[in-house]
Amino acid sequence: MTAIIEAEGLTKVYPPSTKAVDDVSFSIDEGEIFGFLGPNGAGKTTTIKMLTTLSSITRGKGIVGGYDVGKNPNEVRRIIGLVSQDLTVDSGLTGMENLLLSARLYHVSDRDARQRARTLLELVGLEQASARMAGTYSGGMKKRLELISGLIHEPKVLFLDEPTLGLDIQTRSAMWQYINGISKEKKVTIFLTTHYLEEADSLCDRVAIIDRGQIKVSGPPSELKSQTGANILNVEVSGGRDLVSVLLSTDGVTEVKRAGNRYSIRMKGIDPSLQDVFHTLSDQGVKVVDAKIEKSSLDQVFLEVTGRTMRDEVVNPGDAFEMQARAKGRGN
Amino acid sequence: MIAETWELMLRDLKKWVRSPAWLFASLVQPVLWLVLFGNAFNPTSLIPSTPGGNPASSAVLQTIFGGSPNYITFLTAGMLCFLVVSWAMWAGGPLVMDRSLGYLNKLLAAPISRTAITLSLLLSSILKGIVLSVILLVVALIIPGGLTFSSGFGAIDLLGTFAALTLLSVGFLWLFMMISVRATKFETLAAIGSTLGLPLLFASSALLPVASMPGWLAAIANVNPVSKAADIIRYLIIQGTLSGTVMSTVTFDFVYLGIFAVSCTALGIFVSNRGLRMD
Numbered sequence: 001m002t003a004i005i006e007a008e009g010l011t012k013v014y015p016p017s018t019k020a021v022d023d024v025s026f027s028i029d030e031g032e033i034f035g036f037l038g039p040n041g042a043g044k045t046t047t048i049k050m051l052t053t054l055s056s057i058t059r060g061k062g063i064v065g066g067y068d069v070g071k072n073p074n075e076v077r078r079i080i081g082l083v084s085q086d087l088t089v090d091s092g093l094t095g096m097e098n099l100l101l102s103a104r105l106y107h108v109s110d111r112d113a114r115q116r117a118r119t120l121l122e123l124v125g126l127e128q129a130s131a132r133m134a135g136t137y138s139g140g141m142k143k144r145l146e147l148i149s150g151l152i153h154e155p156k157v158l159f160l161d162e163p164t165l166g167l168d169i170q171t172r173s174a175m176w177q178y179i180n181g182i183s184k185e186k187k188v189t190i191f192l193t194t195h196y197l198e199e200a201d202s203l204c205d206r207v208a209i210i211d212r213g214q215i216k217v218s219g220p221p222s223e224l225k226s227q228t229g230a231n232i233l234n235v236e237v238s239g240g241r242d243l244v245s246v247l248l249s250t251d252g253v254t255e256v257k258r259a260g261n262r263y264s265i266r267m268k269g270i271d272p273s274l275q276d277v278f279h280t281l282s283d284q285g286v287k288v289v290d291a292k293i294e295k296s297s298l299d300q301v302f303l304e305v306t307g308r309t310m311r312d313e314v315v316n317p318g319d320a321f322e323m324q325a326r327a328k329g330r331g332n
Numbered sequence: 333m334i335a336e337t338w339e340l341m342l343r344d345l346k347k348w349v350r351s352p353a354w355l356f357a358s359l360v361q362p363v364l365w366l367v368l369f370g371n372a373f374n375p376t377s378l379i380p381s382t383p384g385g386n387p388a389s390s391a392v393l394q395t396i397f398g399g400s401p402n403y404i405t406f407l408t409a410g411m412l413c414f415l416v417v418s419w420a421m422w423a424g425g426p427l428v429m430d431r432s433l434g435y436l437n438k439l440l441a442a443p444i445s446r447t448a449i450t451l452s453l454l455l456s457s458i459l460k461g462i463v464l465s466v467i468l469l470v471v472a473l474i475i476p477g478g479l480t481f482s483s484g485f486g487a488i489d490l491l492g493t494f495a496a497l498t499l500l501s502v503g504f505l506w507l508f509m510m511i512s513v514r515a516t517k518f519e520t521l522a523a524i525g526s527t528l529g530l531p532l533l534f535a536s537s538a539l540l541p542v543a544s545m546p547g548w549l550a551a552i553a554n555v556n557p558v559s560k561a562a563d564i565i566r567y568l569i570i571q572g573t574l575s576g577t578v579m580s581t582v583t584f585d586f587v588y589l590g591i592f593a594v595s596c597t598a599l600g601i602f603v604s605n606r607g608l609r610m611d
Binding site for chain 1: 339343346350351433434435437438439440441443611
């Protein structure tokens with residue numbers, strides 16, 4: 001596979017010395033769905049802004065579609081699509097007009113633009129509403145319109161910045177389906193940021209977790225979960241003996257917490273650790289009264305690599321700058 | 333760049349046409365000035381009327397108001413200028429809105445010229461200004477004791493009127509666009525507009541001739557581009573056919589407005605493009 005996005009030591013420093021993105025490197029292959037995960041203000045949007053030519057790069061290099069973002073911004077702009085986290089459809093235009101305007105800004109011929117607009121509107125179920133003013137759309141409809149307006153010029157790479165932020169669960173689920181469908185159907189490379197880890201888990205070919213401007217870990221979700229994440233077995237046993245040290249000596253067990261007869265056993269993998277734990281308990285002559293397994297998730301991976309949960313939403317000083325700038329409407 | 337400018341200009345015009353409230357709001361002030369101020373503060377109304385018309389009144393109009401048949405005719409030229417200048421103050425409004433809503437980033441991430449973003453708003457504002465000016469001219473014509481064109485007023489004079497308004501508009505549009513490019517809030521434009529609007533009007537020949545002003549104010553009014561445009565339009569409306577000294581005054585004023593428009597355009601493009609650069 002050929003890399004279509006490459007970041008080498010990408011760094012963004014806001015004056016005087018606020019580091020929003022710190023020496024970030026990754027490579028994304030053509031056709032991949034790459035998830036850039038992290039809490040609010042981790043540096044996700046700043047990274048997207050650098051790669052989409054909206055923000056200058058302080059240090060390092062970004063290559064998109066073979067073009068250096070810093071040296072050939074116009075070439076990069078021709079091959080990318082951007083769907084930001086804000087609702088940026090024009091409320092004063094109809095759905096169709098929004099799409100046609102987007103197409104014309106990318107010099108798509110009128111005939112092609114209309115044809116593509118009809119296909120895309122149908123794809124996201126907006127064909128009936130295409131003649132209505134976008135201002136009358138619901139939030140979910142606006143997001144869908146926004147998504148397809150980023151696709152109307154058939155970009156090679158689509159940047160989606162928190163595409164489902166603020167949407168209800170049903171609409172979010174539908175959006176992920178559209179994104180997946182579009183990626184497969186249009187063979188578009190998708191770079192998406194989100195802080196919904198479970199959704200990224202099911203959609204992305206590969207993910208990178210960014211926190212405080214630095215990539216903590218990256219790889220396919222299944223690999224990250226098996227390498228870094230942990231499965232937790234919660235068991236309740238008979239008898240009052242302390243089994244912590246015995247359980248800790250079992251292969252694959254990394255941590256054991258005890259509360260009376262209840263044990264929370266953290267394991268690297270499920271198989272064969274699970275069997276080994278039950279063998280250990282059986283060998284000790286203990287009867288398992290209740291058992292529940294919590295499978296490894298990206299949330300756990302995040303917790304492990306950052307020491308925090310995504311829900312902590314801790315913002316570093318650089319991120320605070322980013323968020324303030326966004327609140328001011330400047331973006332960054 | 334032309335195609336992108338055209339598309340973005342159409343976007344702005346479509347939204348304007350679909351918002352009659354904006355059209356109404358932008359016309360209210362100049363029309364009220366024309367009708368209320370034009371009647372309430374009409375200097376010739378201070379002269380007692382006599383049957384068959386007071387010769388003193390005609391003399392005032394002849395000597396002070398450049399031979400204008402009535403004060404509303406004199407004021408109409410000023411109000412046309414006031415209209416395009418106050419409209420220019422809001423021309424960058426859509427840009428500020430686009431920035432705060434995130435739409436500007438969408439435009440900046442597209443392969444379009446930065447100048448197209450500002451130029452499109454500028455062109456649509458000029459067109460809006462022309463439409464509003466025509467409406468204002470019609471209002472001035474139909475109100476009692478209103479605008480009276482000279483018998484020599486023709487198509488060329490009408491063209492000259494709109495040329496002067498366009499040059500004035502271009503200059504102020506770029507000046508305010510430079511502010512809009514940096515502004516993050518609509519309130520900034522409102523504050524600047526309300527602060528500068530009336531001083532620009534009073535320190536010009538829009539309401540009264542410069543000759544009637546104290547020296548210091550006349551000095552400001554003489555360099556105010558609003559005065560130059562208002563004077564050109566007055567000469568064209570009141571005198572129709574131009575010749576001799578009047579012709580050279582009008583030519584000078586046109587050159588003055590041209591330099592004002594070109595300088596503001598050059599500066600405006602430079603500053604606006606810098607304002608829309610990557611941070």
